[in-house]
Amino acid sequence: MPLAQTATTVPVVVNDDLCIADKGCTVCVDVCPLDVLRIAIKDDGTKTAYMKYDECWYCMPCEADCPTDAVTVNLPFLLK
Amino acid sequence: MDEILDSSKTLECDILIIGGGTAGPMAALKAKKKNPKANVVLLDKANVKRSGAISMGMDGLNNSVIPGYATPEQYTKEITIANDGICDQAAVYRYAQECYGIIQELDSFGIRFQKDENGEYDVKKVHHIGTYVLPMPNGDTVKKALYRQLRKARINIVNRYMATRLLTGEGRIAGAICVNTRSAEFLTIKAKAVIMGLGAAGRLGLPTSGYLYGTYENASNSGEGYSMAYHAGAGLANLECYQINPLIKDYNGPACAYVAGPMGGYTANAKGERFIECDYWSGQMMQEFYDELQGGKGPVYLKLNHLAEETVAEIERVLHIVERPTRGHFHAGRGTDYRKQMIEMHISEIGFCSGHSASGVFVDEHARTTIPGLYAAGDMANVPHNYMLGAFTNGAFAGMDAADFIEDVDFAKFDESEVIAERDRVLAPTKRDDGIPPNQIEYKTRRLVNDYLQPPKVTAKMELAQKRFEEVRDDMEQGMYVQDAHELMRALEASSILDCADMAAAASMYRTESRWGLYHNRVEYERDDENWFCHTILTKGEDGKPAHKKQDVKPYVIEIEDDEKDAYYKQRVGATVAAE
Numbered sequence: 001m002p003l004a005q006t007a008t009t010v011p012v013v014v015n016d017d018l019c020i021a022d023k024g025c026t027v028c029v030d031v032c033p034l035d036v037l038r039i040a041i042k043d044d045g046t047k048t049a050y051m052k053y054d055e056c057w058y059c060m061p062c063e064a065d066c067p068t069d070a071v072t073v074n075l076p077f078l079l080k
Numbered sequence: 081m082d083e084i085l086d087s088s089k090t091l092e093c094d095i096l097i098i099g100g101g102t103a104g105p106m107a108a109l110k111a112k113k114k115n116p117k118a119n120v121v122l123l124d125k126a127n128v129k130r131s132g133a134i135s136m137g138m139d140g141l142n143n144s145v146i147p148g149y150a151t152p153e154q155y156t157k158e159i160t161i162a163n164d165g166i167c168d169q170a171a172v173y174r175y176a177q178e179c180y181g182i183i184q185e186l187d188s189f190g191i192r193f194q195k196d197e198n199g200e201y202d203v204k205k206v207h208h209i210g211t212y213v214l215p216m217p218n219g220d221t222v223k224k225a226l227y228r229q230l231r232k233a234r235i236n237i238v239n240r241y242m243a244t245r246l247l248t249g250e251g252r253i254a255g256a257i258c259v260n261t262r263s264a265e266f267l268t269i270k271a272k273a274v275i276m277g278l279g280a281a282g283r284l285g286l287p288t289s290g291y292l293y294g295t296y297e298n299a300s301n302s303g304e305g306y307s308m309a310y311h312a313g314a315g316l317a318n319l320e321c322y323q324i325n326p327l328i329k330d331y332n333g334p335a336c337a338y339v340a341g342p343m344g345g346y347t348a349n350a351k352g353e354r355f356i357e358c359d360y361w362s363g364q365m366m367q368e369f370y371d372e373l374q375g376g377k378g379p380v381y382l383k384l385n386h387l388a389e390e391t392v393a394e395i396e397r398v399l400h401i402v403e404r405p406t407r408g409h410f411h412a413g414r415g416t417d418y419r420k421q422m423i424e425m426h427i428s429e430i431g432f433c434s435g436h437s438a439s440g441v442f443v444d445e446h447a448r449t450t451i452p453g454l455y456a457a458g459d460m461a462n463v464p465h466n467y468m469l470g471a472f473t474n475g476a477f478a479g480m481d482a483a484d485f486i487e488d489v490d491f492a493k494f495d496e497s498e499v500i501a502e503r504d505r506v507l508a509p510t511k512r513d514d515g516i517p518p519n520q521i522e523y524k525t526r527r528l529v530n531d532y533l534q535p536p537k538v539t540a541k542m543e544l545a546q547k548r549f550e551e552v553r554d555d556m557e558q559g560m561y562v563q564d565a566h567e568l569m570r571a572l573e574a575s576s577i578l579d580c581a582d583m584a585a586a587a588s589m590y591r592t593e594s595r596w597g598l599y600h601n602r603v604e605y606e607r608d609d610e611n612w613f614c615h616t617i618l619t620k621g622e623d624g625k626p627a628h629k630k631q632d633v634k635p636y637v638i639e640i641e642d643d644e645k646d647a648y649y650k651q652r653v654g655a656t657v658a659a660e
Contacts (some may be wrong), residue, residue, distance in 0.1 A: 003517065031130040033300045034293065035240070035261060035566065038081065053566060055292070057299040058406040061130040073406055079289035079330045080413050 011058055011076045012037065012051040018070035021047040028062035028071050037062060081262050082564035084510050088266040088503070093121040093236070094486045095479075096256060096271035098243045099305070100124035101132015101298075102468055103277030103458030103475030105226045106182075108235045110479030111275075118483060121269065122235050125242035125261055125569065126300055129227050133279055133298050133435075133459065134468055137220035139339050139402045141193070142206070142467040144183055144214040145176045149203040152176035154210045156638045162208070162362050162648050163438050163464045164595050166318060166615060168634045171445040171463045171474075179473045183214075186472065189225040192218045204342035208358040208647055213338055219402040241267055243304065244572055245502050246274065246312035246454065249494035253453035256308075257502045261569040264510065268499055270491045273453045273482040276441065277475055278305030280323065280459040281580040283573070285429025285534060286526035287332050292519065294332050296325055296428055297459075305460035306432060306583065307576040309441045310626075315450040315617040317442040317462040317631075319587035320600045322535065323433040324366050326380070329426040333404040335382040340399075343391050348383040348422060356651045361436050363597030364648045369427060370535075370598050381422035392418045427598075429526075430534055432580060435471070437599055438464035439587075442617060447478035453485055453492075508560070509571045515561030518571040525552050525578050533581070536601045537588050545585045553578055586626035587618050597648075 014028075021039045028049050029037045036053040049071070056076055063071045074080070095111050097104045100122050108122045124131045145155045155176040160167045187193060194202040194215040204213040216222075230237065240261045247254040247268075255270040282297020293299040309316060326347065328335050337347055337359035346354050349372050356368045369380055384392055396418060400408035416423060434440040440462035447455045455478035458471035466474065509515070532545035556578065562568045593608035594601050614630040621627030 002514065030127055033126040033131055033135055033298055035126060035569070055299070055570075057293050057295070059135050059298065060405050061135055064136070064405075065130070073409070075331075075406060075410050075413060076289075076291050076294065078291040079287070079294045079332065080410065 008054045009077050010051040010054050011056045011074045012062060013072045013074060014049045015070045016042065016048045018068045019048045020068055021049050025067065027065050027067060031061040031065050033057065033059060033061070082566045084264040084565050084568065088268070090268045090270065091121070092270045092491065094118040094271065095120045095273045095275065095482050096269050097122045097275045097277065098256060099132070099277035099279060100128030100237065101277060101279055101458070102134050102471035103478070104275070105230055106472045106475035107275045107277060107457060107479035107482070109229055109233055110476045111483045112233045112235060114480050114483035115486070118486060120235050121238055122230065123238045123241050123243060123258065125240065127239045128230065128237050130223060131300065133301065134222050135298055136405055137222045137402045138216060138468050139219050139336065139398050140213055140215040141183065141469045142338055143212050143465060143469055144203065145179055145212060146183070146201050146203055146214065147180065148200070150210045150212055153638050155212065157640060157644070158207055158209045159465050160636070160638070160640055161644060162360070165613060165640070165645065166438065166595070166633055167464055168444070169637045170634065171443065173637050174445040174477070175463065175470060175473050179469050182469065182473045182476060189229055191216065191222055191225050206338045206341050207360045213342065215339070215398070242569055242572060243308060244506055246308050247494045247498060248312055248451060249492040251452065252489070252492050253451055254492035254494040257499055259506055259568070259572070260565065262565050264507070264565040264568050266503060272486040272489050272491060273455070275455040275457065275478045275482055276305050276309065276460060277458045277471070278460050280431055280433035280435065281306055282431050282433065283522070283577055284431045284526065284580050284584065285529045286523070287429055288426065289330050289332065292522060292526070296327055296332055296334070297431060297433065301459070302573040303432065303576040303580040304573070305441065305456065307579040309449065309456065310579060310583065310620050312451060312454070313620060314454060315442040315619050316583065317440060317615045317617055319432060319439045319583050319618055320591045320616065321363070321437045321439045321596045322430040322584065322599045323437045324430055324535070324598055325361060325428040325436065326366065326369050326425050327428045328407070329379070329424045331407060331410045332428060333407055335423060335425050336399050337382060340382065340384055340395050343395055344387050345382060345384045345395065347425070348381050349377040350379055350381070351377070352383055352422065354653055357653050358651060362648050363437070363599035364651050365597070366427065366599065367597035367601065368651050373427070380425045382425055383422045384418040385420055385422060389419065429530060430584065432584070433459045434462050434464055435459040435466045437596070438462060445477070446481040447474050448481065453489070455482055506568070506572065509562040510568060512559070512561045515559040516555055518560060518562060518567060518574045521552060521556050521560055522570070522574040522577055525549065525574065525581050528552070529581050529584070533584055533588065535598050536603045538603060539589065542585050542589050546582070549578060549582055549585065583618055583626055586628070587616060590628040591616050
């Protein structure tokens with residue numbers, strides 16, 4: 001019984017240009033109550049935060065606590 | 081990260097506090113203050129910095145009992161009436177007497193409360209009878225202030241570990257089994273006392289948006305507290321008294337009539353008319369809301385568009401920075417301007433939460449559960465209409481009592497085979513090659529909760545719910561499949577949610593009367609004080625299924641006059657008020 005790959009659009013968006021995950025910052029990943037953010041390695045080898053799991057309470061600690069204002073919390077599409 | 085690792089560790093502490101939201105941190109601080117030598121561990125499946133219902137703060141204290149505005153006697157009476165008389169007053173009365181001290185303590189942490197030009201607390205009236213609502217102008221700083229105190233007090237914080245089962249032995253608490261949410265590593269914590277502050281069961285019903293995490297409660301509050309207490313053999317009280325809230329439709333967050341009400345906002349029908357006298361959340365108020373919709377007068381709205389510009393601006397300022405700050409984004413996306421449009425509301429899905437109702441793990445005025453050494457506080461304990469200040473204050477009671485409890489006891493011995501059995505249960509979804517992912521188990525459970533348990537409650541529907549829940553349980557136990565440690569956390573949550581759904585159905589079936597307005601509106605039964613003026617206590621029966629008993633409401637400390645008892649049933653505005 002294989003699992004389907006169903007795509008969903010995610011509410012938390014990270015601006016790669018502003019994100020300083022490459023310098024070791026993991027603030028947004030650390031504070032998320034639902035633990036849905038992770039650090040990815042980009043094509044150029046540098047790192048950025050991103051939303052891995054679409055399980056968002058749109059509560060905003062990730063946006064509020066980001067030291068470089070790189071994170072934006074949008075409303076999940078299903079309820080916006 | 082998220083790769084499943086096979087490892088198991090053991091930790092010993094004097095007091096284990098599970099849940100670092102509101103009650104937990106205060107319990108930790110009070111326990112440590114009373115017994116500085118005690119090893120206090122504060123565990124959270126998220127990060128204590130931003131966990132729990134007040135992750136982004138709170139706009140005010142909804143139930144402060146402040147000298148000069150209200151007395152503990154008045155408050156106890158109000159909550160007893162609001163809760164249809166089913167209330168052991170000792171816990172409410174103690175809260176009412178001591179919450180002012182907690183307010184002053186929070187003030188000393190740097191959390192400010194609104195004061196008038198004379199420097200007095202600026203308390204607002206929202207409840208039906210008394211005056212208890214105190215705004216918090218910098219309510220967005222609550223968690224940061226708490227975290228500073230925890231660091232200062234050298235509380236041992238353990239983040240990203242989820243407790244899955246409590247351990248008991250020698251007739252008392254022995255500790256808890258926990259699993260890391262990012263690696264699936266096990267941690268068995270032996271403790272002399274355990275305090276649970278795991279919040280509401282906020283992921284029980286399914287929001288009408290269909291988004292699993294679009295809940296009123298912090299979506300990480302998925303009912304582990306109720307589930308763990310149940311499996312450990314503790315009693316849970318009045319679970320049929322659901323939490324159902326009047327919320328902003330789709331956003332599913334609070335409309336915050338408590339903020340807007342004292343400034344002139346109110347709940348209105350589609351014509352913009354006020355139909356309830358009092359916006360304080362109660363089962364009776366929710367019944368009026370439901371009746372208005374059924375009567376074809378809906379939708380129901382929060383009305384602010386009659387207010388002056390500066391008033392609306394002030395309401396926006398508070399509501400868009402504290403508690404649920406994405407609310408501003410939501411309204412902007414819809415083009416809703418408080419000055420022009422009313423804000424559409426709806427009736428939420430069901431949950432368990434004593435913050436606004438009365439159900440939960442049974443506790444006394446010391447926050448003691450029915451298991452010695454095990455405490456519960458906040459939204460998951462059954463002290464009615466708790467709110468944030470109740471979580472802080474009852475958390476404080478738990479911490480202080482636990483500090484005394486550990487003086488006289490050593491670690492209780494427990495059966496090691498329980499740990500092995502729990503490991504097998506937890507890891508089962510990781511041992512399969514394929515199967516049903518936890519999000520589908522959860523979705524189906526919660527969709528069935530909506531279909532069959534949402535009030536008005538009908539016996540035949542609830543019986544069907546129980547049957548369907550059993551089928552989902554079989555599928556979960558035989559076929560749930562996870563791919564990483566994060567999904568395993570969701571699988572464990574799905575299991576708690578299903579336990580809560582079972583308990584919600586069973587408790588609702590047991591109380592064969594209607595009470596608490598919409599919260600327990602059993603259409604086939606009238607209110608029946610003769611047979612049901614009592615608590616219902618749910619425990620895990622010998623057969624592994626919910627068992628029930630009645631328990632007397634303790635004699636009142638504060639007498640309620642006969643003509644006061646129904647005050648909360650007189651919510652609908654009279655013809656003259658409606659015409660104003």
